[in-house]
Each structure stands twice: as structure tokens, then as C-alpha cells.
Amino acid sequence: MIIFLLLPALLLLLVVFVVPLFRYAWLSFHADSVITGLIAIPNGGANWLRLLQDLRYWQDLGQTLRFAGVSVGLELILALCIALLLDQRWRGRDVVRTLALIPWALPTTVMALGWRWIFNTPYGPIDHFTKIAGIGSLNILGDPNFAWIATVWADVWKTTPFAALILLAGLQTIPADLYEALRLEGGNALICLRRITLPLLRPYILLALLFRLAQSFGVFDLIQVLTGGGPASTTESIALYAYWNALRFLDFGYSSTIIMASFVLISLICVIAWIGLQVLIPTHPKSRGVIEL
Amino acid sequence: MTLQIQNLGRHVGQQWIVRHLNLHVEDGECVALVGPSGCGKSSTLRLIAGLDPVSEGEIILNQKNISHVSAAQRAVGMVFQSYALLPHLSVFANLELGLRVRGVRPSDRQQRIQAMLELVQLQDRADVLPAQLSGGQRQRVALARALLRDPDVYLLDEPMSNLDAQLREELRPELRRLVLDRQKPVIHVTHDQHEAMAIADRIAVLHSGRIQQVATPTELYHLPETLFIAKFIGRPQINCLRPKDGVITAVRPESLFFAKEGLPCKLMSREWLGSSQLLYLESPEGSLRLSCSTSVDIPESLIVSWHRSDEHYFDEDSGRRL
Numbered sequence A: 001m002i003i004f005l006l007l008p009a010l011l012l013l014l015v016v017f018v019v020p021l022f023r024y025a026w027l028s029f030h031a032d033s034v035i036t037g038l039i040a041i042p043n044g045g046a047n048w049l050r051l052l053q054d055l056r057y058w059q060d061l062g063q064t065l066r067f068a069g070v071s072v073g074l075e076l077i078l079a080l081c082i083a084l085l086l087d088q089r090w091r092g093r094d095v096v097r098t099l100a101l102i103p104w105a106l107p108t109t110v111m112a113l114g115w116r117w118i119f120n121t122p123y124g125p126i127d128h129f130t131k132i133a134g135i136g137s138l139n140i141l142g143d144p145n146f147a148w149i150a151t152v153w154a155d156v157w158k159t160t161p162f163a164a165l166i167l168l169a170g171l172q173t174i175p176a177d178l179y180e181a182l183r184l185e186g187g188n189a190l191i192c193l194r195r196i197t198l199p200l201l202r203p204y205i206l207l208a209l210l211f212r213l214a215q216s217f218g219v220f221d222l223i224q225v226l227t228g229g230g231p232a233s234t235t236e237s238i239a240l241y242a243y244w245n246a247l248r249f250l251d252f253g254y255s256s257t258i259i260m261a262s263f264v265l266i267s268l269i270c271v272i273a274w275i276g277l278q279v280l281i282p283t284h285p286k287s288r289g290v291i292e293l
Numbered sequence B: 001m002t003l004q005i006q007n008l009g010r011h012v013g014q015q016w017i018v019r020h021l022n023l024h025v026e027d028g029e030c031v032a033l034v035g036p037s038g039c040g041k042s043s044t045l046r047l048i049a050g051l052d053p054v055s056e057g058e059i060i061l062n063q064k065n066i067s068h069v070s071a072a073q074r075a076v077g078m079v080f081q082s083y084a085l086l087p088h089l090s091v092f093a094n095l096e097l098g099l100r101v102r103g104v105r106p107s108d109r110q111q112r113i114q115a116m117l118e119l120v121q122l123q124d125r126a127d128v129l130p131a132q133l134s135g136g137q138r139q140r141v142a143l144a145r146a147l148l149r150d151p152d153v154y155l156l157d158e159p160m161s162n163l164d165a166q167l168r169e170e171l172r173p174e175l176r177r178l179v180l181d182r183q184k185p186v187i188h189v190t191h192d193q194h195e196a197m198a199i200a201d202r203i204a205v206l207h208s209g210r211i212q213q214v215a216t217p218t219e220l221y222h223l224p225e226t227l228f229i230a231k232f233i234g235r236p237q238i239n240c241l242r243p244k245d246g247v248i249t250a251v252r253p254e255s256l257f258f259a260k261e262g263l264p265c266k267l268m269s270r271e272w273l274g275s276s277q278l279l280y281l282e283s284p285e286g287s288l289r290l291s292c293s294t295s296v297d298i299p300e301s302l303i304v305s306w307h308r309s310d311e312h313y314f315d316e317d318s319g320r321r322l
């Protein structure tokens, strides 16, 4: 009776996941704001129609996708390099392995405040250096061209260790004799990476990718603290917009619509990423009976 | 074409894993490397394959010193203890990878793999993953991969250790047929002395990283150079009598027989082995093992004896044959 063993976990999931989800879905077809006196009144698809025409939403969606795509892409590439490095034998490796986790262990708010100070104009160290170098003041957090890069930068800095840890765990499951056998057949390091490491690491890459995609698509705290969505809402994410609608404008109906739309979107993105990864890293060098890992 | 190993050694830190290793293997000759666990058998093969760096000595293959040539350039075919097949590739793709890496043309690859699969009788398993194969089939794939490499020397690291005793016996002649037909030097690591005696032309006994003796199976059995070898080769294990004046006398269990006069013994226990039986005896000279045919009746008063010529003598301190 496995169901009884799973019951506590299922109940928990029901309370923290399924119930809110249905509540959001339900609310997204209701008007529920200060105008209605915070009473949910059915309004058909009005919220959804509004969403389709809401330019600020589409702008935020684009910004969120840009943020998630660039930072997750960079993170995975960096994490793979770091994991490969930490998997080798060298002196001081264990110390570095531990130290590498510090960014990830810091609370997001704390590290975002740190970066806000570093990027600060005119008092931050970066501003100081650019002035010395003769580039002048860049006003990073105040410039729409730089501000979003700063958010990506901080996110990459914080979460790369997490992705690297997952990939390192994956690397350690690959037996050394697989590499040795291929070396005896004349394979070099690059061939080993392509034919052994990447295919066998694929489930771990997928894990890191899905975790990070879902997380960065819903990014809130980092941006809230670092830029507050500015300048001129050019770094605003969907989660930030939903927060503004719910807690500043007290429009719970529309906020739920934004959240539901994000939920559907991120599910779609994860499926696409999963399929894309299979195309990108085939486990089979030849089309003969493609085999799933 | 021969493999010559001269004074080969490797150390990690202060500890020598293998040292003063001298071995000469002719084309078409199979030398079995035997020894207890951790004596350095795998390390020796790894040195020859170039997977570990050589600390001292030379490896000469076909008159060419390859001691410091990279593994990829050595032309060795190795079968790993664990087979080392890529789990995400089919049998066919596993075999193909090496050929692909070495730049063999696709049409050629197809043909050679097909022929090889037929040779190892796995034609119908080409598209199957290694996990879906039996242990014996996996071993044959690993062997096929080494054969496709067409190397100048074959290194087999306990290729049958994961198989049950019966399958091992069945595969032995097959291994001989496949590998020895290639007329290349073969080093076969095993901890199974029966396997070593059945397959090898000569046996090298390794102990704590040193070769103690290299000899034909019969020589090794009849004239073991050290007490360690006498104990290691031959089952049931050789009997060692109480040492006298620094000399240990050893007699094989199958050399003992019942007699009117000799050593009085007490029967402690008995093992039935089918065609023979093994008796555990207690005597004034210490405990003895006696192996005899099951048709032999066990007498009331147990007195055992043996021929003087069946005795082996070893120095108590050095363990060397006297």
C-alpha cells in the first residue's frame, strides 16, 4: 500500500502547491480588487483579454526571458567548466570546492545588497575603477543598457556554484576506466568530453537546467533589491509585475492571471528545454536505434 | 614482435607498487600474471598500457622503447576488469567509437564490426545496450573492441572474474581461439590459478609488486621456487610440516597416502569433492590436508606417509627453495 506511505508528502503538496494553483486559476476569471471591495466577482475572460493587450506585461515577459536565457546559459557553461576543474586532482582542490559554495550559501537579499553597493554610482568600487581607467562614470544601475546585465551578473555569480555542484556530482558517477578505454583507442580529451562526459552528464545537465530555468523565470528578490525593476522598469520581471499588481494596486484578479500565464509558460519552456537538450547532446553517435538515457 | 619488460617499476610517494619487473613475452605466447589481491597485477598492466607513468625501467615493444609514449599511441588492446563499455551506446556503437576515433572510413567500419560481431557470435545483439547483455556477452564485446584495435599486445585484466565458474570454463577455449590466433604477445591477469594453468604458456607469480617466478604451469607446480608459490599454486593447498633447523618441509595433499607406518593422525573433518575427497587431519607435525579418491576406504587407525621425492624444502627465513 504505497499510497499510504506517500500520503503525508502528497498532502503537503496538495496544501502548498495544488490548492494555491487552483485558487489562482479560479481568481484569474474574477475581478477582485479595491474597486470590487476585494470581493471576487466573475468577469469571464476580461483579465486574460487585458493581459493580451497589456504592453507592460509583454515587455516584462521579454525581459524575464532575456534574463533567464542569458543567465542560465552562462551559468551552465561556467558550471560545467568549474565542475570539470574541480573533478581533476590538484592541490587545494577540497578547499576550493568548499569556498566555491559561499555565493550560493549567501541569502539572496544579502548578496543583492552587496552587488548594489559594488555597482553604486558614484560611491561603488566599479565606478571608482572606471573613473581611474578614464572610461568615466558608467552609472551601471541607472543605465537601461547596463542594468539588466548587472542583474544577470549577480544571478550568475550566486547560482553557478549550485549548478556546478550538481554537475560535479554527475561527473563523479562516471567511472575512470571508461575514459581510459577510450584513451587506449586513441581518443584525446576533447573526444572524451564529447563521447563520454557530455552524454553521461546529460541527466544532470537537464536537472540543473530545469531547476535554474524555473527559478530564474520566477526571479523576484534579486531584482527587487538590486534595481527594484528599474531604471524605467527595464529590469522588471513578471514576478515583480505580479507583485506590484497584487500588493501595490491590490488587484488580485489580474495578478493571478499573470501568475497563471507564467505557470503555463514556464511549463512549456521546460518541455522545450528538455527536448532541446536531447537534440543538442545526442547519446548516440549514429542514428542506429536512438537510445534513451 | 615481442614484448620485453626490463626492470620496470612505479612508485606512488614513498611506496613502490611494482618494482624490478622483468618479463619477456613472445608473439602468440600467453603469459598469465597471477598473485593475491593488491599485489600489483592491474598496476603492471596499466604501466604497459601507458595509463600510469613509469618510474623506472623500460617497456620495449617490437624493438621500440615505448616507456614514455602516450597511451593513445601504444597500440595495446586492453580488456578491463569491469569491461568499461559505454553504457549509453549500443554494442555496435561501442565497437564503432574506436574505429571512428582512429579515422576509419564509415563503409569500412560497418564491414569490420559486422565481421567481428560474427567472430564473437553477437551478430543479433548489435543494437542492444551493454546493460541488456549477460556478463559473458559483455566480456565478448570488450574483447571484440580490443581485437578491432588490432594492437601489438593484448592485456587482459581478469576478463572473466565477473563470470561464474562454469561459464568461465566454457569461455576459456573461446578466449584462446580469439586472442592467441592473432599471434601477438598476450598478458592475462587472473587470480584463478586453474584459469592460469589452462590458458597460459607460462605463468608469472607476482607478490608485493615483485615477480617471484616465471615458469610453465608444470614447472611451477613441481618446482616452486618459494614457499609462497608452493602455497599459491595447487589446490588443496600444500601441507607445511613443523620447521626443523630452519627448514620447512612441504608436501602436496595428493602426495599423501595411507600406510602401515608413518605419521599417526586423527581425522578432524572431511570434504566431498565429487571425484575426490579432502580429509583434514591432525598430526604431531601439525594439521594436514590429504586428498584421495572417493573410492578409497578410510582406515580405522589413520597413518599417513609419502615418498621422500615428493617433499619440497624451503628456508624458514627467506622462504626460498633449498
Ligand SMILES: Nc1ncnc2c1ncn2[C@@H]1O[C@H](COP(=O)(O)OP(=O)(O)OP(=O)(O)O)[C@@H](O)[C@H]1O
Residues within 6 Å of the ligand: B012, B017, B035, B036, B037, B038, B039, B040, B041, B042, B043, B044, B191
Ligand atoms: N594510484 C595509486 N596510489 C596509491 N596506491 C596505489 C595506486 N594504485 C594502486 N595502488 C596500490 O598498489 C597496489 C596494487 O594494486 P593493483 O590494483 O595493481 O592490485 P591487483 O593485483 O590488481 O589486485 P586485484 O586482484 O584486487 O585486482 C595496491 O596495494 C594498491 O593499494
Ligand SMILES: [Mg+2]
Residues within 6 Å of the ligand: B041, B042, B043, B081, B157
Ligand atoms: Mg586488479
